Amino acid sequence: MKLIILDQNGVINYGSETYIRAPGEWKSIPGSLQAIARLTHAGYRVVTATNQSGIGRGLLDMTTFNAINDRMLRAVQQEGGRIDSLFFCPHTQHDKCSCRKPGIGMFKEIRQRYGIELSHVLAVGDSLRDLQAAAKVGAIPVLVLTGKGQVTLAEGNLPAGTQIYPDLSAVADSLEVEAV
Numbered sequence: 001m002k003l004i005i006l007d008q009n010g011v012i013n014y015g016s017e018t019y020i021r022a023p024g025e026w027k028s029i030p031g032s033l034q035a036i037a038r039l040t041h042a043g044y045r046v047v048t049a050t051n052q053s054g055i056g057r058g059l060l061d062m063t064t065f066n067a068i069n070d071r072m073l074r075a076v077q078q079e080g081g082r083i084d085s086l087f088f089c090p091h092t093q094h095d096k097c098s099c100r101k102p103g104i105g106m107f108k109e110i111r112q113r114y115g116i117e118l119s120h121v122l123a124v125g126d127s128l129r130d131l132q133a134a135a136k137v138g139a140i141p142v143l144v145l146t147g148k149g150q151v152t153l154a155e156g157n158l159p160a161g162t163q164i165y166p167d168l169s170a171v172a173d174s175l176e177v178e179a180v
Helices: 032-041 062-078 105-114 128-136 149-155 169-172
Strands: 002-004 042-050 086-087 120-125 140-144 163-165
Touching: 002 062, 002 105, 032 042, 032 062, 032 140, 032 169, 042 105, 086 105, 105 128, 120 128, 120 169, 128 140, 128 149, 140 169
Parallel strands: 002 042, 002 120, 042 086, 120 140, 140 163
Antiparallel strands: none
């Protein structure tokens, strides 16, 4: 099985310092939806693993979070792609949970649900904690320079073997995924 793990904010869509709190605030990064469609058509199972502390902070409820994700899923589908599963951590960093990246709880759940070792799986993110979680489970950490990616690159300390690409479309290109 071909599987790829994507962070959401900063990889698929623009993030916000004040959190995305309504479906209308969700905006895709140019080329990301088409990249997901290309990955889908090339036989990849696309899943997301995302920290969503806005839920734990009370900035949005599950109904709103689901509506935001529904908007994303519809946008991906309109481009001919599919996201198979959404994994998320609703906790804040103060909750000390195991699922919040750089913790590996979401990655362990992905490994269990799909019955796949992650050693050949790309895990794409724009922050150091995304890359650290990937490295801890043996996945291939991939930094995109969208979202917070430029800052993450400038700060350094990337896990060994981190691949760096300008955006999700370039990641799809590297996998020789053809346009749909």
